[in-house]
Amino acid sequence: MSGVATAVAIVGAVGSYNAAKDQAKAQKQATATQQRIADVNTARERVSAARQMRIQRAQVLASAGNEGVGGSGVSGAVSSIGSQFGGNIANINTMQTLGAQASAANQRAADAGARAATWQAIGGLAKGFIQPSMPSGWNNIFNTGNK
Numbered sequence: 001m002s003g004v005a006t007a008v009a010i011v012g013a014v015g016s017y018n019a020a021k022d023q024a025k026a027q028k029q030a031t032a033t034q035q036r037i038a039d040v041n042t043a044r045e046r047v048s049a050a051r052q053m054r055i056q057r058a059q060v061l062a063s064a065g066n067e068g069v070g071g072s073g074v075s076g077a078v079s080s081i082g083s084q085f086g087g088n089i090a091n092i093n094t095m096q097t098l099g100a101q102a103s104a105a106n107q108r109a110a111d112a113g114a115r116a117a118t119w120q121a122i123g124g125l126a127k128g129f130i131q132p133s134m135p136s137g138w139n140n141i142f143n144t145g146n147k
Contacts, residue, residue: 027106035103
């Protein structure tokens with residue numbers, strides 16, 4: 001490999017490495033932003049669920065007061081509303097956890113892609129150094145069909 005070709009190969013490998021690092025950094029920022037958005041949406045869902053529970057509870061108590069009813073039926077209805085609220089919050093928390101796990105998996109995939117690009121650049125650089133100096137029979141091993 002000539003000196004100019006070697007220099008170009010090195011510059012290309014360094015450029016590819018830097019671009020892969022920049023891509024990984026941008027992906028991390030995007031993942032963090034998506035997680036913050038999901039956290040805000042989850043907080044809104046929790047507030048909405050709590051509001052809905054308070055409305056339903058107030059409706060049951062008002063209805064019981066208007067009709068002069070009380071006792072175990074009203075207590076059971078209010079208790080059921082509280083249980084449903086707890087179940088809704090548990091579902092919201094589960095979805096938030098799954099979303100965070102998906103974000104983390106996407107980040108690991110992006111990091112792996114950046115590492116792959118780095119190793120591909122290193123491999124291309126090494127191939128450029130090795131292939132011209134190998135005996136002709138060895139060149140066939142590395143022949144990719146591109147001429």
